[in-house]
Amino acid sequence: MAETPEYQPLAAVAGFAVDRAVAELVERAEGPAGFAQVPPYRGASYTRKMPRPVPALRAALLVRHVAQGKAQDAIRAARAAGTSWAELADTLGVDGGEAAYRVAVGPDDGWAWYQRQDVYWRCSACAELVTDSGPYEAHPANNETGHADGCARHLVEIAAYQATWDEL
Ligand SMILES: [Zn+2]
Numbered sequence: 384m385a386e387t388p389e390y391q392p393l394a395a396v397a398g399f400a401v402d403r404a405v406a407e408l409v410e411r412a413e414g415p416a417g418f419a420q421v422p423p424y425r426g427a428s429y430t431r432k433m434p435r436p437v438p439a440l441r442a443a444l445l446v447r448h449v450a451q452g453k454a455q456d457a458i459r460a461a462r463a464a465g466t467s468w469a470e471l472a473d474t475l476g477v478d479g480g481e482a483a484y485r486v487a488v489g490p491d492d493g494w495a496w497y498q499r500q501d502v503y504w505r506c507s508a509c510a511e512l513v514t515d516s517g518p519y520e521a522h523p524a525n526n527e528t529g530h531a532d533g534c535a536r537h538l539v540e541i542a543a544y545q546a547t548w549d550e551l
Contacts, residue, residue, distance in 0.1 A: 401446055405434055405446065408446070413435075417438040418433060418434055419435050455489065458471060458475075458487045459503065460504070462502065462515060463505050465507055467518075468484050471483040480517075484517035484518060488500055500516070501514050502515040502517070506530055507536070508530075508535050509530050509537070511530055511534070512529050514528045514529050521544065522541070523537065523540040523541050524537070
């Protein structure tokens with residue numbers, strides 16, 4: 384009987400989920416022709432049905448593209464919930480809030496002339512749609528526009544900013 388480990392490394396859990404997604408995408412795109420019977424390891428006495436390499440590549444690239452979009456959605460949701468760019472930098476594995484913002488905006492793929500370099504999210508405090516221009520300016524009101532007049536969250540951020548000036 385197969386052992387079911389109570390704990391699997393998270394990367395392994397993700398790997399199994401992506402394998403399933405890739406197999407399903409290949410099945411939908413190619414049908415049975417997208418698969419081959421291959422030995423699971425060199426010298427194996429049996430074969431397993433595996434996606435062919437090129438359809439598997441196509442599917443893996445689609446999974447990567449979709450995951451990237453979901454990561455960017457999650458960044459916006461975290462900003463909406465009040466997580467700062469500096470806090471997101473830790474999770475994203477980048478150095479500082481500005482680097483986190485660049486991850487959210489995405490790479491300059493040559494289409495930047497029409498791309499607005501802003502991130503949008505709905506404020507958890509005032510429920511207005513906020514345009515977030517990144518952590519480049521010191522004053523919060525210069526980074527985020529769209530909060531309702533008197534938004535408690537925005538006022539707290541402005542007060543915290545002003546407090547750093549009072550300390551000088
Ligand atoms: Zn607000």
